[in-house]
Amino acid sequence: MDRITSKTDGVYTAPPGAVAIEAERATGEAIERLGMFEDAVELIEQQLARATAKLDDLKARGKIRSAQGQQLLAQKLTYSSTLTLLGVKDAD
Numbered sequence: 464m465d466r467i468t469s470k471t472d473g474v475y476t477a478p479p480g481a482v483a484i485e486a487e488r489a490t491g492e493a494i495e496r497l498g499m500f501e502d503a504v505e506l507i508e509q510q511l512a513r514a515t516a517k518l519d520d521l522k523a524r525g526k527i528r529s530a531q532g533q534q535l536l537a538q539k540l541t542y543s544s545t546l547t548l549l550g551v552k553d554a555d
Contacts, residue, residue, distance in 0.1 A: 467493045504551050511542035 468475045481493040514535050521532045546552035 467496060480509050504546070504549060507545055507549075509544070511539060514539040514542060 467481045469476050470476075477491075477493040477513045480491070480505055482489055482491040518527065518532065521527050521529065521535070527536060543552065
């Protein structure tokens with residue numbers, strides 16, 4: 464990945480061509496990447512919620528130790544770890 468932003472003194476900046484303000488909205492390459500990042504985070508959060516709900520259902524039925532339960536637990540841990548690595552979720 465080629466970075467657009469740089470961080471100086473704790474503040475991210477982008478070069479002038481990466482962001483443009485037009486009619487009270489920002490556009491440009493940096494905004495496009497931010498949007499794609501936010502889409503990816505939302506998708507991971509949805510998958511985490513689905514895996515958690517399925518695990519809760521299996522737990523209620525006493526089948527948490529089944530193969531499906533173990534797969535869902537692995538998925539849940541993967542989604543949670545990914546969000547932590549991306550910096551959008553605190554480590555539990």
